[in-house]
Amino acid sequence: MTTAVLEKDTKSDAKLGVIDCDIHPSLSNPAEILPFLPLRWRDHIEDYGLRSPNPFYAALPYPRMGNGMRQDSYPPGGGPAASDLAFMQEQHLDPLGIEVGLLHALNAGPSLMNIEMGAAVCAAYNDWQIDKWCGPDPRLKGGICVPQEDAGLAVKEIEDRKSDDRFVQVAFVPKSLEPAGRRRYWPIWEACEALDLPVGVHSAAYGQRANTASGWASFYVEEHYSFAHVAQTVLISMIFEGVFERFPKLKLVLVEGGFAWLAPLMWRMDREWEEMRGEVPHVKMTPSDYVRRNVWVTTQPVEEPPNPKHVRPLLDWIGIDRLMFSTDYPHWDFDHPERTFKVGLSEAEMQAIMRGNAAAVYGL
């Protein structure tokens, strides 16, 4: 890059028909979810609230810059970012040429300490996704929220939704009580494999464990970074527990963790497995082979190394076929489909990342 003023016009007419693998719809107000809950739980929430493992009631543990949102994403009519379908269409889906948008309806349901209530909240968010978003705009596809800490209830929720093809994946929160590969979650993986529903793992702020192995970090930048780590934990655990041996067709999609870490993690897992494979005889293949067969990552927040050219070798190390574009709309670390990749990608590679890979993984 030179020192020239950067204001070249990058209006693009080459719309690719993008599949956006990460959009966060929001409630217009907290009460909007109540009609989707049985009366019993409405009363309960009114009287006793939603208890999640987070020191602050109904607020984020690490306050974010600008509330963590794109400052231009608040609907003109008021309400939180991405709480209004018409404005989401106008600002995001239409102008960016989003052909399919996968919703990650972030909510406390999967992490609530009261599991039964968590199940009801997950079900409510599933109904709400259809009612407010996927129903009115068929471009939007839902992710089935599940009370993941009780596999029986989670599988029931998946079964209840399986015939609704507006849901294209099962959402799993990586800050689970135990690492994702542990047996308590296997019924969920079994159901996902049987129904050919990919598991979409999206990092979340809530969890019962500290965000580093040395305890709670001090700053939001550290928390934000730790999201990449917990995505790694899902992957490491599923591989070394043999989940992909037991469920060889299971598809794992790691969302919003970035992807530069994936290359060194594959190298590390392979080396450790070479040295320690006696401990995990059920892991038959080299760990990176499972990644190449069962695992995909979404691209956001896209990697922006100090030397932009270094993205190229990274893409080769990971494999273009593992990457699926996502915007993370309306969050502050949003990526724009036409301005995100600043390294030379061939037309075919671009197509694969922008839509082809996701179309294949989700059968769209």
Added chain:
Amino acid sequence: MGRHVIARADEIAPGKSKRVEVEGRDIAVFNTGTGYRAVTNRCPHEGADLCRGIVARFVDAEGPGEFTVVEDKVMVRCPWHGWEFDLDTGRSYCDPNRVRVKSFEVAMEGPDGRVAGPYSVETFEVAAEGAMLVLTI
């Protein structure tokens, strides 16, 4: 080089901005509270509209926890990824030499055509009523 009347001064409240098009260029005009500044609207990073960004004094720290707010350095934080641009120079904080937006001169002129700067608070108050903002490109 042309001079263009772009707005009435009282159209842009302190801390707010207005997007204008001048000679085919997309420009964001800010009222910093102590004066007016204009920069290219398009963020050089991924193209967000800087006019939607938050205007704030520059934040600095000598050491951990020793926060200071630099009163005479005003930044706009890009509405998307928060990169900060100095409204006086157009330079980004993160990479001042390589990443910058063009900045333009904005003057406030009275209805009689006299330039009312410099951009002190007092001048603004005196000249605000009926004053026009003039951008030089």
Added chain:
Amino acid sequence: MLDDATPTIGPIAGLGAIDCDVHPRLPVTADLLPYFDAYWREQAPYRNIDRLELTGHPVSLPPYRREGAANGTAAEIASGLLDPNGLSAAILTLVNGTQALYDPYMADAFCQATNRWLAAEYLDADPRLRAALVVPFQHPEAAAEEIRRHADDRRFVAVVALAMGERPLGQRANWPIYRAAAESGFALSIQSGNVYRHAPTQAGFPSYLVEERTHMAQAAASQTMSLLSEGVMTEFPDMKIVMAGTGATWIFGMSWRVAKDWRGARVETPWIRESPEKILERQLRLTVGPFDAPSDMDPVLVDVIGSPDMLLYSSDYPHAHAGPAGAWPRALPEDLAPALARTNPQETYPRLEV
């Protein structure tokens, strides 16, 4: 992905290399008795504190003991590593449970005794050996005192911290330790190891040791993040931070992200006044034994990591990695050997005289 061809020590031969990460055996109480004061000399056996081996870093087990390295004595390190590789110096880093003890005074006593034992058993025995101090992070004032006590013994060149410790290393409670270390030019050597105050992952305890070991790289990254964000790297520019034995290549997954986030979230930590990767390049060092990368690696990897100045040669002896002890990582260009095995260590450890 690992090459079958036998790696060799290759390019470090004949350099008089400095090995930045070698592990002595763990002392048992009988070893430490002569170095305890009267109270602990009576209490340690009375309370049956014999061996402080970490569950998260079980060095008595085969993955941590290459063949023929059963005892870990100075003589064995000499014959198994220093002599065959022609090393001019090797830095001993002891990873045991002194930092996991709950009683801060016990931790202090065991650290002090351990350091004296290291001096007597290793440093006095072989002039090529150097060591890192073990200090009680549970009791930062005592830790600082222990560092100052050794300021004049230049055979101690670093201070050991753990990748999975009691609290993020950057936090201010630890600063007395860094102040003392920086004063006298000690580096901070962060090692694989876990005190089990917290789960090794954000989703609890993994089933297998191999998972925990894999997670050591992210623990090292979290500590790097903490030391950077809290301002330790800029407040104590005279103390280099060495991430030892965690594979090295994780760094770019971390440094790219933190540099990117800094551009937008800088206002939270405005004492970080330049792009973080520049601070990391100056302050952070990574040992290359083991090195996480396939052997047929594109040499661009070194640029991707940041700079060859950040890398330090090490064997991680006696841990059981592939190939002969101290083998040069095949993924790294051989012409980096003089920098990694001589120049960089000397700049990282100002107390090291070779």
